[in-house]
Amino acid sequence: MPSPDAPRTPGFYFSLPRLLAGWSGGTGDRTENNSLEAHLVGALVHLVAYLFAFQLLLADSPIWQLLFLLLPFAALVWLGWLIVLYLNSWVIKLLRLLGLLRNVPDNRAQSLVIGVMTTWFAWRLIVAGHWPGLVGAIWIAAVALNLSAAVVLTLIHADSATGK
């Protein structure tokens, strides 16, 4: 619902910032209203995918060709995302037929599939070495911290639910 009296800090979606916000006196409620989170995570996902595709298809190309293809390749990766998201929606439908993700909304389910895909891309970047491996390592570290924060948040909520 639209709300005129919403707090100035809009809260967070991912577990790690929610946990940190909770520790520093915030509400820690889940929301998709944080612009910084949306732009930062989105940019990192796209960067990992872009570097992975670049390394996979153009790693051995001469430097002039790499520079020439930098922008057209970004457009291709963008187009690739649109196709991947569409294919993902079918994967999610298939998983639901198998009894999985039935109570998860479409965009949350996509979030999960994209998270798994991006982590695999990031792992391939690390394995391949060179500087893009650093971007892959940042992604994997962020995912690990976020998952750990999710576990802590679950334990905190379980504790407060049982009144401890």
Add this chain to the structure above:
Amino acid sequence: MDTARASLRRFAAKGVLWRHYLDWAIANIPFFLQPVLLTGMTIFFYFVAAEERRWLLRNLAVVRPGSSRLLNHFRAFRTLKNFAWTIAEAANYKVNKAEFRYEIVSPELLEQLGSAQGAIVLTAHMGNYDLGATLFAQKFSREIRMVRAPEPDRQSAHHLRDSVLQAGDGAVKIAYSTAGALVSFDLLSSLRQGEIVSILGDRIIPGVATVEGEMFGQKVRIPNGPFTLAQVAQVPLFPLFIVRAAYRHYQILVREPIVVPRTAPSRDADVAAGVSAWCAILEQTIANHRDQWFAFGPIFACHAEP
């Protein structure tokens, strides 16, 4: 032949295909992927929607005289990006009932509008006007009748009407401004029954009566309808804009109401005074939120066909 043409129209910039795609994308794409994908879509449409881009550039040249053509391309791109965000956020509200924040500038004027017995909301193709109508209807638990230019594509018109109805839980109704007098009688009747009617006052439709005003030192043609209706029904015109302030954050700007009396020796003189007041408000709002004025059509007289 006609069937083939109708099928092709679905793919046009104003075709229904993109509206369906947007609904699908909003339901399926996580919020954190949307900023980059929307930027990509804006680049795509900057080239595909050539006519809209040309109108943006022409109108920008008047709003920012002496500005370089290259800079105006950047400004037009930013306007198109804002347009992408506003329609995406409106779809997000419709599909996911997503949260967004808003603040009201001059809330006392909005209260005045909310309690008015018949009033016209005069707005412009600026910011998120569809969301604004929904918001108003919910805040004051009142029905609102939106008057819009007819969509060039029939399927797009159906989709748009259904979207507005769904987002506003049925409290926002659409009427299309046409050359016929029927819609005017309907609106007059609604106003006399104390309803609120919202009209876009910054774009002309072929065949619909216009009146001359002045903005940015240039003559403009704007619709005559809202001013004549206000005069005949004796209701105030409330200039209202809902502009995008940040990510999922809007600002509702309400200005002092414009009254079009029947006092002058000529009714046209009263209408002209109302038009002049509206043009001054619109000019100021456009100057403050230039990158949110979705001027995809002619308004300035200097661009009129000879």
